[in-house]
Amino acid sequence: xxxxxxxxxxxxxxxxLRGINLEVKAGEVHAIMGPNGSGKSxxxxxxxxxxxxxxxxxxxxxxGKDLLDxxxxxxxxxxxxxxxxxxxxxxxVSTTNFMKSAVxxxxxxxxxxxxxxxxxxxxxxxxxxxxxxxxxxxxxSLNEGFSGGEKKRNEIFQMAVLNPKLAILDETxxxxxxxxxxxxxxxxxxxxxxxxxxxxxxxYQRLLDYIVPDFVHVLYKGRIVKSGxxxxxxxxxxxxxxxxxxxxxx
Amino acid sequence: MATDxxxxxxxxxxxxxxxxxxxxxxxxxxxxxxxxxxxLKSLNDVDWNWNTSEAPAATPLLAIxxxxxxxxxxxxxxxxxxxxxxxxxxxFDAFAQQNPNFIAGWIHRNPILxxxxxxDLNEALTSSHQVIWVKAGTILDRPxxxxxxxxxxxxxxxxxxxxxxxxxxxxxxxxDDLSTLSSSESILSNYVQEIWVEEAAQLTFVKTQDFALxxxxxxxxxxxxxxxxxxxxxxFSINGGFVRNNLHFYVDGENVLSNLNxxxxxxxxxxxxxxxxxxxxxxxxESNELYKGVLLGNSTGVFNGxxxxxxxxxxxxxxxxxxxxxxxxxxxxxxxxxxxxxxxDVKCSHGTTTGQLSDEALFxxxxxxxxxxxxxxxxxLAFVQQVxxxxxxxxxxxxxxxxxxxxxxxxxxx
Numbered sequence: 053x054x055x056x057x058x059x060x061x062x063x064x065x066x067x068x069l070r071g072i073n074l075e076v077k078a079g080e081v082h083a084i085m086g087p088n089g090s091g092k093s094x095x096x097x098x099x100x101x102x103x104x105x106x107x108x109x110x111x112x113x114x115x116g117k118d119l120l121d122x123x124x125x126x127x128x129x130x131x132x133x134x135x136x137x138x139x140x141x142x143x144x145v146s147t148t149n150f151m152k153s154a155v156x157x158x159x160x161x162x163x164x165x166x167x168x169x170x171x172x173x174x175x176x177x178x179x180x181x182x183x184x185x186x187x188x189x190x191x192x193s194l195n196e197g198f199s200g201g202e203k204k205r206n207e208i209f210q211m212a213v214l215n216p217k218l219a220i221l222d223e224t225x226x227x228x229x230x231x232x233x234x235x236x237x238x239x240x241x242x243x244x245x246x247x248x249x250x251x252x253x254x255x256y257q258r259l260l261d262y263i264v265p266d267f268v269h270v271l272y273k274g275r276i277v278k279s280g281x282x283x284x285x286x287x288x289x290x291x292x293x294x295x296x297x298x299x300x301x302x
Numbered sequence: 303m304a305t306d307x308x309x310x311x312x313x314x315x316x317x318x319x320x321x322x323x324x325x326x327x328x329x330x331x332x333x334x335x336x337x338x339x340x341x342l343k344s345l346n347d348v349d350w351n352w353n354t355s356e357a358p359a360a361t362p363l364l365a366i367x368x369x370x371x372x373x374x375x376x377x378x379x380x381x382x383x384x385x386x387x388x389x390x391x392x393x394f395d396a397f398a399q400q401n402p403n404f405i406a407g408w409i410h411r412n413p414i415l416x417x418x419x420x421x422d423l424n425e426a427l428t429s430s431h432q433v434i435w436v437k438a439g440t441i442l443d444r445p446x447x448x449x450x451x452x453x454x455x456x457x458x459x460x461x462x463x464x465x466x467x468x469x470x471x472x473x474x475x476x477x478d479d480l481s482t483l484s485s486s487e488s489i490l491s492n493y494v495q496e497i498w499v500e501e502a503a504q505l506t507f508v509k510t511q512d513f514a515l516x517x518x519x520x521x522x523x524x525x526x527x528x529x530x531x532x533x534x535x536x537x538f539s540i541n542g543g544f545v546r547n548n549l550h551f552y553v554d555g556e557n558v559l560s561n562l563n564x565x566x567x568x569x570x571x572x573x574x575x576x577x578x579x580x581x582x583x584x585x586x587x588e589s590n591e592l593y594k595g596v597l598l599g600n601s602t603g604v605f606n607g608x609x610x611x612x613x614x615x616x617x618x619x620x621x622x623x624x625x626x627x628x629x630x631x632x633x634x635x636x637x638x639x640x641x642x643x644x645x646x647d648v649k650c651s652h653g654t655t656t657g658q659l660s661d662e663a664l665f666x667x668x669x670x671x672x673x674x675x676x677x678x679x680x681x682x683l684a685f686v687q688q689v690x691x692x693x694x695x696x697x698x699x700x701x702x703x704x705x706x707x708x709x710x711x712x713x714x715x716x
Contacts, residue, residue, distance in 0.1 A: 101665075101668070102665055104661075125669075125672060125674070128668070128669055128670055134669050136666065136669075139666070140662050142666070142667075143685075144687050150667070153680060154667075155671075157672050157676060
């Protein structure tokens with residue numbers, strides 16, 4: 053589904069990604085872990101198309117398309133979804149209006165008919181159940197004055213509505229207490245299918261108790277320095293990152 | 303020069319005095335501090351018809367089913383609904399004869415007229431001065447819709463003047479629907495409104511301005527508030543080649559609440575200038591000023607917000623905020639908050655911002671599949687909607703919203 057080859061990206065003069073290689077197949081869950089500043093969030097942002105990163109080398113193929121060639125909105129329409137670490141507050145735009153615009157723009161891109169109000173109502177009702185989110189929250193200005201947990205639940209609600217082929221969760225566990233974490237993780241798990249894939253970017257192993265990865269990759273200084281199965285995450289939890297990093301020096 | 307012909311007009315004594323004041327000053331130029339961005343010098347080059355008495359039929363832009371209808375067409379005022387009890391509309395002279403006590407106080411009202419020669423021009427030339435008189439304790443449950451239209455076949459300078467008088471405990475919603483129908487002729491629309499709000503009276507005033515590109519509209523709205531009164535003022539400047547709004551609040555009693563809301567969306571070749579004054583003269587009062595602007599194309603906007611807190615006006619709460627979005631690289635916004643505080647126990651704040659839409663918000667929206675142009679439109683509409691949503695009459699809110707949305711969408715090409 054996703055094939056990243058030798059991806060290099062920088063911000064200004066600073067090179068952050070220095071040759072990422074990653075293959076993600078449908079039905080898989082990949083965890084990207086690593087210490088602060090290793091490039092985890094940059095990778096998520098570059099895949100979603102954030103403009104202030106400059107890709108200097110490498111390629112990203114997503115279902116046969118050159119992802120790096122597409123505008124952020126086209127990537128979304130092709131099926132890429134980024135759950136933000138810090139969801140943006142948008143005063144005056146409700147989540148429901150935001151999602152109606154998003155769904156119908158994507159349908160337009162795909163040459164499908166726009167949904168009407170009744171169809172939206174039905175779909176929203178169904179998707180709200182995934183993350184146990186309240187209607188009143190969806191009517192309020194998007195993310196404005198939301199708690200950390202509400203913002204992340206709202207991200208997963210949006211993910212449920214857009215039903216992406218590839219979901220990238222950027223530090224979705226940050227700022228969440230254990231109950232919120234469980235609700236968010238359950239939402240992600242319910243959305244999992246043999247046809248879609250998930251990349252979980254996280255600093256801590258904690259989230260991976262709930263969203264169990266098939267593969268774990270350690271990112272350090274812009275490269276994947278170690279890959280393994282879910283046991284690798286447990287080892288990292290126990291020993292930290294130092295043992296991998298010092299092994300690199302040797 | 304167009305003003306030369308003014309010398310030949312024969313006027314009564316008081317009007318002649320006003321004319322002399324105008325002629326001595328002339329049209330404002332940008333050498334006047336209060337007109338720094340807004341010279342009217344070019345009006346001298348127009349061969350104005352100063353006497354616009356003909357009145358063709360006009361179609362209202364706005365329909366509010368429940369409203370009482372009054373109209374000013376090319377400066378000529380007329381009433382189109384049966385008025386309920388407790389309200390009278392009459393010529394100023396007749397009103398003055400019946401209300402000598404009011405007039406005794408009124409003549410000392412002393413608004414700030416420095417650098418405002420157009421007020422004098424209006425006083426000299428206006429042929430009708432109407433009074434909307436809402437009597438003590440009258441609560442009008444239907445809004446009055448005042449349709450103000452200019453529709454001319456030659457370049458015309460139009461003067462009109464209204465006094466709204468709310469007696470003690472009266473309550474009124476006044477909707478000013480201003481427009482020019484003729485787009486091919488130059489129009490100088492010079493409009494004075496003086497509003498007297500007595501003890502415990504309440505006024506909601508919604509003004510919409512939708513003028514042609516060749517229209518110069520000068521608005522003088524002076525509001526005098528007595529104790530325990532409340533005024534909610536809205537100014538929506540949607541279209542207009544040159545619009546100057548002078549909105550003044552004179553707070554002459556205690557426990558007064560004054561709310562000033564404004565929204566302007568100038569487009570290509572348009573200029574919209576909001577000059578507001580809130581003059582706190584008595585203690586324990588509050589004023590809230592919220593102005594927002596979206597500047598499209600190569601438009602220019604001005605916000606100049608003065609707040610005076612006089613020595614007697616202790617415990618004043620005065621807040622002012624002006625936020626602007628530049629929707630294009632060619633648009634300009636000039637903001638100038640001016641606070642003069644003479645009392646020591648007051649809470650005042652002001653803030654002006656002018657910027658572009660947030661890149662973070664745009665990326666967030668695009669990452670969900672919304673195109674860049676659609677995301678921009680959505681953000682701008684959200685930005686302006688916060689002011690529009692405060693209007694409580696649904697038809698009016700929809701009409702304003704539709705016109706503002708259409709203008710923004712047209713400018714962004716969506």
